[in-house]
Amino acid sequence: MMDFPGFLKLPLAGWIDSAVSWIVVNLGAILDVIGDVLLGVLVAFERALLWLPWFVVLIGVAVLAWFAIRKWWAPVLLGGFLVIIGSFGYWDLAMMTLALIFAAVVISLLIGIPTGIAMARSDTFAGVLRPILDGMQTMPSFVYLIPALMFFGLGKVPAVFATVIYAVPPVIRLTNVGIRGVSQSVIEAAKAFGATSRQILWEVQLPLAFPSIMVGINQTTMMALAMVVIASMIGARGLGMEVLLAINRIEVGRGFEAGLSIVMLAILIDRITHALAARQQHTKPSH
Amino acid sequence: MAEEEQGSTQILDADREVCVEVRNLWKVFGPNPRQVVEDPELRNASKDRILQDTGCVVGLRDVSFEVRRGEFFVLMGLSGSGKSTLIRCVIRLAEPTAGSVLINGDDIVPYDDDKLGELRRSTTGMVFQHFGLLPHRSVLDNVAYGLKVRGVPEAERYERAQVYIEKVGLKGWEHHLPAALSGGMQQRVGIARALTGDPEILLLDEPFSGLDPLIRRQMQDELMDLQAELQKTLLFVTHDLTEALKVADRMAIMRDGEIIQIGSPEEVITNPSDSYVRQFVQDASPTKVLTARSVMEQPPVLLYSWQGPKAALQILRDANVDSAFVVARKGRLLGMVTVEGLVRLIRRRGTRLRDALDPDLATCSADAVVEDLVPMVAASRYPVAVVDEDERFLGEVYVSTxxxxxxxxxxxxxxxxxxxxxxxxxxxxxxxxxxxxxxxxxxxxxxxxxxx
Incomplete structure (x- = not known):
């Protein structure tokens, strides 16, 4: 009597299962194309980062840190992080992790920015999308792994796929917020001078929403990094895999080294993208 | 000939062709706005009843007016009177619910986006209360914006923008961002931007309302100078009667989405159509409304340049005054002389009144408002002389007045x-x-x- 009535069972799990199976069976070709694209992007980044000699990457990061942050300690500290990661013997794994993050971020932006623009332009679309984004962000990230695994098998591709799903909401949201936040008086003025909606988008809305979009990019990057460890459970190589191995073998020291490397990578990426985003807000016109 | 031309300026205005014509324009906000316009009973119902019956708010109700080419036309009303909605409807930044807007005889209400864009690019320019400048672009880019939208190449649009930047007095500020400029300067950018496309029709939506009073007056003067030079057709929205009276050739007073009076500033002031307009007119401050013409007086004596100094001195003494204006032939004002000046001239054995003129002379035009005379009387001990365009003496305004x-x-x-x-x-x-x-x-x- 006190138990929840058993006949009210909603067979959602069954529906989802059959939907996923149906997709795997009937949309295999599309999944293959998506998989090829994801793999292509990832492999391109991975090859490039592993091909570059370590000191080139190190100098590149130091220069970027200086350019973004403009403080003397930035290239020293952030470059130092990379040296420490290398000294743990994790250079190649760190580069693979970086490649996975870059690939996921690039794909997230390609999907997220246009989606954010569409969301800003249509209240109906925004209304439909908002709860989906909420769901994507609150759903435990492990849950994405299962369909990703079923769609793309083990390896790098499902890792990128799951990372994109997890990391894309912030850039969609912040693109939407940025564009909606552009002052109506500026848009009205552009209209009054006969600007087309495309001109308004490219010359008014996107430039003015840019600081907000940059914050979105920063957050998306951090989300992608957070997903990397989890994605290693389905076979993505990198620092996450190392953590996972250390947990399985209960090797505290090794786990700590790998974990610390991820933390330093996170700080490095966050400080640089954050500073770039902040810099955009004070940009002077070009002439 | 000359007299005839002068006398007939009013008639000429009336003969000029109509540039903007608004006919029976309605703007209704809310669900299914057309039901209000189409229902003959609702059309005449009160605002409150329409809101109650349909949930619609009437923004503009059956508004009609016309603006002639080269005319400075002002729409005036308190906030919520519909004046901003109306000016937006003229280039369809707000969509009219019913009625027509004719620009150069062509109804623009049925225009599609392409034709509308073309109209906005080629025929109209607009200035906004909140400036609406692109915050990430320089002053130069902002002023050239209208040309950029038209696809004019960069070098040409900067060259043309530069002309108007200088016209509004912003030379040297081209490469600053709008945020570095004061409100008044930002609005100059707004005005330059609207003028750079060389539009026939300029729409100004409360352009000076956000500026402090001193800057506002200065900007009004500059706008009037520009208008005298460029002869655009101006549609100007304001809630400030003083401003309307100052700048308007003709004005329309709006209340609750309707136009309740159209006329020249003089007509509106002397013959307010109802208590609403009367109250409006009463609120206007006299120093800003009263012109030199209306407060000037005829001096007790006037001297002529061909009179001798001794005769002049006698005239002043007879009239018991210690100064008087001197005019030459055709009533042209030369200056003023004082008793002291005349006495000195006689001692020097001078014969011409011209040699006794006091350099301390203040003049103003008949249209100057009293407020403008304040700094003059502060600097001068004598009355201000009122003159017409040909320097002819019309009368004097006393400090006490x-x-x-x-x-x-x-x-x-x-x-x-x-x-x-x-x-x-x-x-x-x-x-x-x-x-x-x-x-x-x-x-x-x-x-x-x-x-x-």
Whole structure:
């Protein structure tokens, strides 16, 4: 009597299962194309980062840190992080992790920015999308792994796929917020001078929403990094895999080294993208 | 010939072709706005009833007016009167619910986006209350924006923008961002931007409302100078009657989405169509409304350049004054002489009045408002001479008159503050104003003020 009535069972799990199976069976070709694209992007980044000699990457990061942050300690500290990661013997794994993050971020932006623009332009679309984004962000990230695994098998591709799903909401949201936040008086003025909606988008809305979009990019990057460890459970190589191995073998020291490397990578990426985003807000016109 | 031309300027205005014509324009906000326009009973119902019956708010109700080419036309009303909606409907930044807007005889309401864009690019320019400048672009880029939208190449649009940047006095600021400029300067950018496309019609939506009073007056003057030079057709929205009276060739007064009076500023002031307009007119401060023409007086004596100094001195003594204006042939004002000046001239054995002129001379045009005369009388001990365009002497304004006007204004402001609580009741305010004005005696005060 006190138990929840058993006949009210909603067979959602069954529906989802059959939907996923149906997709795997009937949309295999599309999944293959998506998989090829994801793999292509990832492999391109991975090859490039592993091909570059370590000191080139190190100098590149130091220069970027200086350019973004403009403080003397930035290239020293952030470059130092990379040296420490290398000294743990994790250079190649760190580069693979970086490649996975870059690939996921690039794909997230390609999907997220246009989606954010569409969301800003249509209240109906925004209304439909908002709860989906909420769901994507609150759903435990492990849950994405299962369909990703079923769609793309083990390896790098499902890792990128799951990372994109997890990391894309912030850039969609912040693109939407940025564009909606552009002052109506500026848009009205552009209209009054006969600007087309495309001109308004490219010359008014996107430039003015840019600081907000940059914050979105920063957050998306951090989300992608957070997903990397989890994605290693389905076979993505990198620092996450190392953590996972250390947990399985209960090797505290090794786990700590790998974990610390991820933390330093996170700080490095966050400080640089954050500073770039902040810099955009004070940009002077070009002439 | 010359006289005929002068006398017929008003008639010429009426003959000029119509540039913008608004016919039976409606704007209704809310669900299914057309039901209000199409239902013959609702069309004439009160705003409140329409809101109750349909949930619709009437923004503009059956508005019609026309603006002639080269005319400075002002739409005036309090906030919520529909004036901003109306000016937006003219280039369809707001979509009219019914009615037509004819620009150069062509109804633009059925235009599709392409034709509408073309109209906005080629024929109209607009200035906004909140400037609407692109914050991430330089002043130069902002001014050139209209040309960029048209696809004019960069070099050409910068060259043309530069002309108008200099016209509005912003030379040297081209490469600054708008945020580095004061409000008044930002609005100059807005005006330059609207002018750079060389539009026939300029729409200005409360362009000066956000500026402080001193800058506002200066900007009005500059806009009028620009208008005299460029001869655009101007549609200007304001809630400030003083501003409307100053700049308008003709004005329309709006209330609750309807136009309740159209006419020249003089017509509106002298013949307010109802109590609403009357109250509006009463609120205008006299120093800003009264012109030199309306407060000037004829001097007791006037000297002529061909009179000798001794005769002139005698005339002044007979009239018991110690200074007088001197005019040449055709009434052209030469200057003023004082008793002291004449005495000195006679001692030097001079014969020509010209040699005794006091350099300390203040003149103004007949259209100058009293407020503009204040700095002049502050600098001069003598009355201000009122002259026409040909320097002909029309009359003089005494310091005491100006001060009396200012005192009257101050008293009214004080009353206004007392009455603020009951502003809604127009008739009550009217009575009170009359009563309080009788109690005070501004003439006594003004006499003292004139001496000091």
């Amino acid at each position: 100006i001060i009396a006007t200012m005192i009257r204004e101050q008293e009214e402001e004080e009353e206004e503050e007392e009455e603020k609580a009951s502003v809604e009741q127009a008739e009550v305010v009217d009575e009170d104003t009359g009563v309080t004005r009788e109690d005070s005696s501004p003439t006594g005060d003004s006499g003292e003020g004139a001496k000091s």
